[in-house]
Amino acid sequence: MARLKLATVWLGGCSGCHMSFLDLDEWLIDLAQLADIVFTPIMDRKVYPENVDAVLVEGAIANEDHFEFIQDVRERSKLLISFGDCAVTGNVTAFRNPLGSALPVLERSYLELPDLDPHLPVEPGIVPRLLERVVPVHAVVKVDAYLPGCPPPPDRIRLALETLVAGKPLELHGKDIKFG
Amino acid sequence: MELSDLHDIAARERANRPPVEIRCCSAAGCVSSNSPAVLEELRGAVQSAGLQDRVKVAAVGCMRLCCQGPLVQTVPDGALYQKVTPESAPSIIAGLQGGQVTAERCDAAAPFFTQQASVVLENSGKIEPERIEAYIAVEGYHALHHVLREMTPAEVIQTITRSGLRGRGGAGYPTGVKWATVAKNPGERKYVVCNADEGDPGAFMNRSVLESDPHRVLEGMAIAGYAVGASQGYIYCRGEYPLAIERLQKAIKQANQRGLLGTDIFASPFDFRIDIRIGAGAFVCGEETALMASIMGGRGTPTPRPPYPAEKGLWEMPTLLNNVETFANVAAIIRRGPEWFAGIGTERSKGTKVFCLTGKVVNTGLVEVPLGTPLRRIVEDIGGGAPDGGTIKAVQTGGPSGGCIPAEFLDTPVDYESLAKLGSIMGSGGMIVMDQTTNMVDVARYFMEFCMDESCGKCVPCRAGTVQLHRLLSRILAAEAGPEDMQRLEALCQMVRDTSLCGLGQTAPNPTLSTIHYFRAEYEALLQKAGPGQRRRLPLVAATDNSR
Amino acid sequence: MSVTTLTIDGKLISASQDETILDAARGAGIQIPTLCYVDGLSAHGGCRLCLVEIGGSSRLQPACFMKVAEGMVVQTDTEKLREYRKMIVELLFAEGNHVCSICVANGNCELQTQAMDVGMDHERLDYTYPQRQVDLSHERFGIDHNRCILCTRCVRACDELEGAHTWDVAGRGSNSKVVTDLNQPWGDSPTCTSCGKCFMACPTGAIFKQGATVAEMDHHRAKLEFLVNAREKKQWHV
Amino acid sequence: MTAEAAKKPPAHPSGDKRFKLLEVAMKRHQFRQDALIEVLHAAQELFGYLELDLLLFIARHLKLPPSRVYGVATFYHFFTLKPQGKHTCVVCTGTACFVKGADALLAAVSKQASVASGATTTDGELSLLTARCLGACGIAPAVVLDGKVMGHQDAATLLSELKGRLPDGTLGPA
Incomplete structure (x- = not known):
């Protein structure tokens, strides 16, 4: 059997889901026996590769880079798994949505609070523009499975990865789909 | 009050009637088209022509063809005038x-008038609604x-049952059965309520x-009160109908004064009071x-049934x-x-x-026809079809709880079962004609x-579900939805x-379901227009380049 | 009290005539999910989670309201009901701003538990992100309307158990919200006795104890039933 | 009757005669709690809108919890807790009016006067409101301007009628 090509992606989130992933500790060594990690924010690779078997996506879609990138990820991956509450629900990243737009947050952070040189950051091509609304991943691309949790506890991640490696459909139940 | 007194009043009323009567509509439709000024001009013209003894000007009720108001009719010759203005009114007297x-002139021999029936509206447009003597x-x-x-009360209920009368509020529940249930349920008090929250x-x-x-409604309620053993009635009327409320108040006062409501009615042991409750703008209160x-006196939120009002209604009483309209049929059935x-x-x-024919149709107004009349006769013969050479696309019946019946089913007889079979309902009687310019997704x-x-807002599916359905429909209409949204809409x-807890939520999807059923092509076209969307467009405008 | 026999999920059950389907089912160890229902308070019938199928009727009925009847055949867990329950929970999540990860009730929340029970692993509907307020004016409690599911348990607890009727529902439809008195700050309420029954009744983290932090708050909901038994039956179940 | 039950709430301290009239209206209903909606109708007729102070006055006289009074007052669309503009323009949005272009009427006034449906212009001159159905479908689309029902309206006729009633400035440039 061909080794699973696995990727992880970090969008609008706090990286907590990736930390939880790293909390799998020595099981990561077992995982390395079963799968190749072909793309992840914790290794230095700039371009998302083709023909990824499964990808764990952390974080919500909060800016235009996320929006473009997730579509590349979708096109190049067989299975896309929303990884953690930000990807699944928007979670804390989407906290600003009830304000109606991104502007109140930017104004608060960059105009009202700073003592020195208050201005809105505008760096086309360097700082991606924020979307008016933060949306969960499945609002933009098709998602194949969901792994909720803030962050998903390591044993839940392990269960998911073991299922994927075994080539079984990933469907979690009961406490394994607990939000928060 | 005795029967002879009724006869006396009627005789006096007839004796005092001058040979000519000029009837001017004073219902809300014509009032908004300036009929009060027309009425005043007519009265003035009679005065100045010195015809007071020969001609009476009467403020009557609705003459049905609301779109041509104000309507004026001269009796006995039956000449009918439309769009009468204060300027043209005196010429009727001169005539x-x-x-x-x-x-x-309005053609009183047109199909709009001749193809209608008159039971509920038998006095409408003929008698003065503000005078009890005219009704008597x-x-x-x-x-x-x-x-x-x-x-006996049992005989009254039997009569209503035998007549086959069904509730005119929407669902068509057999009236006699309902009365019998309230009559047999025990309770130290019982109530009769007239639902006039026509929303x-x-x-x-x-x-x-x-x-x-x-008065027709009051009489029907009193008969119902006798039949079921109630001595208190309420009319719950929409606040949007100030004129109806005013006339009801007057009518109740007159009936009380004449001893036709109140205690010991017609020297019998039967007491019956009617009070008005005025709604305050909440459709759900229907x-x-x-x-x-x-x-x-509370928030108008529904409670699960059973128990039904016939068991536990107002203050837990039957x-x-x-x-x-149901009550308006009662006296005629007895008579x-x-x-x-x-x-x-x-x-x-x-x-x-009785239907209200409105929308994209030549003749808009009130239409009373025998149940079972084909829809086509109502909208094409009586209604005159679509205006300006248009074609009828659909007829919406039953309001927000109803559905859209496509033109191909115009030969359907209008009765409770046939409409239900088409995915619509009789409802209270709204009938809105839509022509080829109407976008059915927009209607939904x-x-x-x-x-x-x-x-x-009490139950989740109605409170939050309608919000989601509205969003989905808006997205489809804006050509931003895909096939999965359509599936979600239907589910x-x-x-x-x-x-949903009550009828509002349970029927809220009906217009959507019926337009999907009959006009799916219009939905599909909008999904097509949205395209498959290989790469999703940026759905939301970015904010950061707003550099101020 | 005459006894009725009925079938719930294929199990023959006897119940007293005035019992609801919910009571009868629970008595027989059959769990029907609820959110707006809470032991000790009157039934509300708003959340629709406890809807059941009754043989011979096409209409689903709320188990918390519907009384048992002789020979009744009830199904509480069909595929249709499961799907509808899931959609109800999704509607609730889409309607408010529920962020479990930073909620005081995380781990003690009935909505969160329902989401797990109905198998909701994501939201299929659009989040609406309403703009809602947080009121921290009361010295002991706070209310975060973002987490309110309008179950009215606080309203009923305050009215039926405490008798103060500080809470009620204002507005209507999706603009409904629970208010104290004339929609004034809770801390200024002249009718509130600070008894905490609304807090005990709340199924989510909407009404919370001041100073509670993420995932540490328990509501002690059984206290309400304890009070009812004590007050009405003169029985203290300690 | 106990002393407690007989306790009558005090007259309104403002001395405003309208409170006296409202008390008379409540008395006509024997201060019955189930007459709350009738009393709210009367109060709004007298005062134009329902201030919190007024709601509290009603709660005290009917011996109802304030939250209940507030809940009922905000449930029904007829009742308003905010003062209305000097002029009101109610656009009927019933089905017959919808089919005949009520949306366009609403949009025209909303745009011209820069006021959202349900709100009042900043100068307090005009409240733009909608009605579910006036029951005047025969003359659709219908509008009620300062209490007067006008049928067969279009954006031009309605705006020119408004122009005649409103001071310069309430309606923006054409």
Whole structure:
């Protein structure tokens, strides 16, 4: 059997889901026996590769880079798994949505609070523009499975990865789909 | 008050009637087209022509062809005038003396008038609604007398049952069965409630009946009170109908003064009081449990049934709830017999039904026809078809709870079962014609917005489900939705229909479901327009380059 | 009291005539999900989670309201009901701003538990992100309307158990919200006795104890039933 | 009757005669709690809108919890807790009016006067409101301007009628 090509992606989130992933500790060594990690924010690779078997996506879609990138990820991956509450629900990243737009947050952070040189950051091509609304991943691309949790506890991640490696459909139940 | 007194009043009324009567509509439709000024001009012209002894100017109720108001009719010759202005009005009086009439003639022999029936509206446009004597002169309150003196409550209920009358508020529940249930349920007090919270947009039959012939409703309620053993009645009337409320108040006062309501009616031991409760702008209060909550001074939120109002209604007592039009049929049934009534209509839908014909149709106004009349006769013969050479695309019946019937089914007889078979309902009687310019997805969204705004908020599927349905419909309409949204729309429609607490939520998906059923192509076209969307477009405008 | 026999999920059950389907089912160890229902308070019938199928009727009925009847055949867990329950929970999540990860009730929340029970692993509907307020004016409690599911348990607890009727529902439809008195700050309420029954009744983290932090708050909901038994039956179940 | 039950709430301290009239209206209903909606109708007729102070006055006289009074007052669309503009323009959005272009009427006034539906212009001159259905479908689309029902309206006729009633400035440039 061909080794699973696995990727992880970090969008609008706090990286907590990736930390939880790293909390799998020595099981990561077992995982390395079963799968190749072909793309992840914790290794230095700039371009998302083709023909990824499964990808764990952390974080919500909060800016235009996320929006473009997730579509590349979708096109190049067989299975896309929303990884953690930000990807699944928007979670804390989407906290600003009830304000109606991104502007109140930017104004608060960059105009009202700073003592020195208050201005809105505008760096086309360097700082991606924020979307008016933060949306969960499945609002933009098709998602194949969901792994909720803030962050998903390591044993839940392990269960998911073991299922994927075994080539079984990933469907979690009961406490394994607990939000928060 | 005795029967002889009724006869005396009627005789006096007839004796005092001058040879010519000029009837001017004073119902709300014509009032907004300036009929009060027309009325004043007519009265002035009679004065100045010195015709007071020969000509009477009467403010009557609705003459049905609302789009051509104000309407004026001269009796006995029956000449009918439309769009009468204060300027053209005096010429009608001049015409009586051979002068030239400049007021616009309306063809009283047109199908709009000749193809209609008259049971509920038999007095409408003929008698003065603000005078009880006028009602008594057309045998008003005779049925109540007959019932109190000659019939037992059981016999009254039997008569109503035999007539085959069904509730005119929407669902068509057999009236006699309902009365029998309230009558047999024990309770130290019982109530009769008239639902005059006519909330369906595009429906004003009840307003018209209340403004044109209010005593008819009071008499029907009193008969019902006797039949079920109630001594208190409430009329719950929409606040949007100030004229109807005013006329009801006057009518109740007159009936009380004449001893036709109150205590010991017709020297019998029967007491019956009627009070008005004025709604305050909440469609959901047309639902019977919400209506009762509102009568008791609370938020108009429904409660699960059972228990039904017939068991535990107002203040936990057995309560009979019927709609205005249902009560308006009662006295006629008693007067003319159940067999007469059962002879009108179809096997399972007896009697007539009043519809409000509006929308993209030449003749808009009130239409009363026997149940079972083909829809085509109503919209094409009586209604005159679509205006400006247009073609009829669909007819919407039943308001926000109803559906859109496509033109290919215009030959369907209008009765409870046939409409239900087409995915619509009779409802209270709104009938809105749509022509080829009408976008059916927009219609579905319009009704969903209505239900969303009118949801009371008590149950989750209606409160939150209508919001989601409205969003989905808006997205489809904006050509931003995909096939999965369409699937979700249909699934959510079913869920809201099956799980909502009351009729509002249970029927809120109907206009959407019926337009999907008959006009799916219009939905598909919008999905096509949205395209498959290989790469999703940026759905949301970015904010950061707003550098100020 | 006459006894009725009925079938719930294929199990023959006897119940007293005035019992609801919910009571009868629970008595027989059959769990029907609820959110707006809470022991000790009157039934509300708003959340629709406890809808059941009754043989011979096409209409689903709320188990918390519907009384048992002789020979009744009830199904509480069909595929249709499961799907509808899931949609109800999704509607609730889409309607408010529920962020479990930073909620005081995380781990003690009935909505969160329902989401797990109905198998909701993501939201299929659009989040609406309403703009809602947080009121921290009361010295002991706070209310975060973002987490309110309008179950009215606080309203009923305050009215039926405490008798103060500080809470009620204002507005309507999706603009409904629970208010104290004339929609004034809770801390200024002249009718509130600070008894905490609304807090005990709340199924989510909407009404919370001041100073509670993420995931540490328990509501002690059984206290309400304890009070009812003590007050009405003069029985203290300690 | 106990002393507690007989306790009558004090007259309103403002001395405003309208409170006296409202008391008379409540008395006509024997201060019955189930007459709350009738009393709210009367109060709004007298005062134009329902201030919190007024709601509290009603709660005290009917011996109802304030939250209940507030809940009922905000449930029904007829009742308003905010003062209305000097002029009111109610656009009927019933089905017959919808089919005949009520949306366009609403949009025209909303745009011209820069006021959202349900709100009042900043100068307090005009409140733009909608009605579910006036029951005047025969003359659709219908509008009620300062209490007067006008049928067969279009954006031009309605705006020119408004122009005649409103001071310069309430309606923006054409």
